[in-house]
Amino acid sequence: MRLQRRLTGTPPDAPGSVAASQPRLPRYGPFGGRLSVSDSARADARQGDLSVASTLTPALPPAATFSELGLPAEVLLMLDELGVTEPFPIQAAALPNALAGRDVLGRGRTGSGKTLAFGLGLLARTAGRRAEPKQPLALVLVPTRELAQQVSEALTPYARALRLRLATVVGGVSIGRQSAALREGVEIVVATPGRLHDLIERKACRLGRVRITVLDEADQMCDMGFMPQVTEILDQVRPEGQRMLFSATLDRDVDQLVRRYLHDPAVHSVDPSAGAVTTMEHHVLVVHGPDRYAVATEIAARDGRVLLFLDTKHGVDQLTRHLRASGVPAASLHSGKSQPQRTRTLAQFKNGQVTALVATNVAARGLHVDDLDLVVNVDPATDPKDYLHRAGRTARAGRSGTVVTLVLSGQRRETSQAMADAGIAPMITKVRSGEADLSRITGARAPSGVSLDGGPAAARPKNHNAPFRGLGTSKDEARGSGGKSRKGGEARKLAEARKAARVRRGG
Template identity: 75%
Template sequence: MNRTRRTDGVSGSRFRVQGTSVQGPRPGTGRTTGPGARPTPRRQEFALPVTLTEPLPTARTFAELAMPAPLSAALGAEGVTVPFPIQAATLPNALAGRDVLGRGRTGSGKTLAFGLPVLARLDGQRAQPRQPLALVLVPTRELAQQVRDALAPYARALRLRLATVVGGVSIGRQASVLRGGAEVVVATPGRLKDLIERGACRLDQVAVTVLDEADQMADMGFMPQVTALLDQVPSSGQRLLFSATLDRNIDLLVRRYLHDPVVHSVDPSAGAVTTMEHHLLHVRDADKDTAATEIAARDGRVLMFLDTKHAVDRLVTHLLSVGVPAAALHGGKSQPQRDRTLARFKDGHVTVLVATNVAARGIHVAGLDLVVNVDPPGDHKDYLHRGGRTARAGESGTVVTLVLPHQRRAVDRLMSDAGIAPRTVRIRPGEAELQRITGARPPSGVPVALAEPVDGRREGKGSAGRHHRGSVAARGRRPARGNHP
């Protein structure tokens, strides 16, 4: 097989191509790079089964890129002038119509890296009813909304129409939007499949297809739906595949759907961020709940992850009862409830967002500097994407994991698989070290009222209706079971 030498725009990095090695920033103690760093095992990435095309030079500014004038003006109006590394590397090639395989950590600016070429490609075109011209596939509802929000001002500048197609909201309303015509559809695989089966959407006019967070779609079991959708897209179209990791889970997509892609690897993993600190807090079983409560009561926002919806709802109920403004985000919530919860967290009305893995992708909250794994994640990918909610776009952040005695060995293996060497410390509630790392402090003890039920069910009318502001405990509702994204 022919292999073409490639560069990735990052000094000192090498990408695995047919058995060559991968090297990126070395993990250090606490911070993932820096003085005193020591090497840790890196997970193997697949040997790309493609001929790699020599990339175009990276872009230093957006102004030097060949984009429609209204799009360039919109970037300036938004204060966007200097591209992030993944954008600088991929935009020249994507704008030239090449297929792109891009690896960049979550929060590295991938949305504009694929969004700007999509919009530029469609400038001046108009979609027929039910026949979008570009498709962006994403794994979660939250990520779909984030992508749409990020692209909206630039789409408006070119008078292009965006449609979001996700579960949890009216499929009839979405079908109506598609009948009216939309140049770009941002979709989760399941809902798009349903709309196609209803005859509300066709993909035979799609000229540009984007797969965002491709590894997550594979991990969530969406691969059969994704490939079925890609089989309906013209093979002559442009394909842009972006992911935080490039491992064998997406080998099939690369082999089958990308044509001589230009490969860019920027920020090798979500853990390799110089502004992110990682801490394992060893805690006794009896102290875990109190430690989590004190962390939640800190001055500033925090995102906390637990394994199940039931555990999330219990923690939120407890935090509200001791004076911490908290809200739950999980698969038991309707999409409007999830949207309201995220809005309240972003505007500061809620300071603690407690979530299952449904929030590990697709949430961008500016200035979020602390993520806490109250329950350690099941694998290194979940850890990387949970942690990727902080230290975004060059900001600093801290990821803390509470580790019970029986979890220590498994969590150490997880850290090794993620290529991270965290700081490890034994803590107890009330200790200065816990306060230093997380800002923990005792809660006020004054109960906080809640505008809607913890468990995500609809409220009835009257005194218990949607304007009721009584305490969670007074309702006595039981959490719903299961986790559904």
């Protein structure tokens, strides 16, 4: 028997799935209009299907409460202390199968509680065991340092309650300290593939006793080129052990992992991959090129936190400098920062010292900030999965939020395609800086103009269509093609004119 279950446009209707009773959601184009059946199918095809082979055993029915799952008393007490009163849909669906030792393939939108969906089962099944030096018993693989930190923080209270030792293994921090922690013995390791590979190469970690392996955000690990390291790691854990793959999007990128390493998995998809979150509003703001920097600055100066996404580290750093010079408490986050810098920046954003976090896609997954109600794509996402994960930083855990994308007229076609593939139907508004519509949608307001770093106030961006590539430079220079500074060119022309005048006067 071979069941082909699609994890794209609609939830599966397998027996025991939380999504079995959910209606098929309508699909919409990005600039209005409901998609036809054929259009929806083409959107699914672009996003990719995941066909789960050899799924023979129906999934266990979902749990209505944590207490009926048979979790250890220490875990139930900690859930109560932390105010976690009832399971989210992905937890209700996945935990019965995870606790039973079943392989699990789960998809739920970001902020839906996936960490506890795999974490509580992993901890409960590891409780009472003791790891030998360098030989952990359970492993959670994640693509980024930020996600590793978040997973570790989420699981640590329950691990301590069960007297389980947990270590976080990521790049950017001392590998010697991580080796020392593994030598002392830890039951659970939360790791990025690259750093774990390095520790294995140094013979500081052996995976032969790992009974439970989780891949969180598995598709992103494939997208980031981690597939060889992930398969190498999975080949070293116990072959008869339990494997669980979780993500907000599961598509063909992880098909190879599913077919090779999961056996008779329980499949749970509690949300459509289009991210149809009723508490999330999507807006496309069509801006005039020379005005885009001013629009982004006014949005960042709003009363409340905002997360702004750009494509490049250079663009992130430049916008951050401009915002701080304009009086906006801003900080940057990207892969060029050291891990202590990234950790400090996230802490400042969460406690309100920083109100505008400017980031690359490194912040698109694994970043949870309570009550973050606005995400801005300063550079539009051209990949539907990137859009969904960026958007998933807001409207988490049932809260409301707004996602805004700034689009130039020349970017509308590409943005339209990406949002159609993501199943998003945004509201479209043409705006200029200082307008009431911009304030109504985003809370934008004029910045104070007082530099936070003691330098001069930021000048208004020059009138050109590439404001994030370098203020005061021509597009040719910004693109590295030998163009010259506008100010420099004007100065040279003025000097030449003065020289010619002196020659005419006989000077």
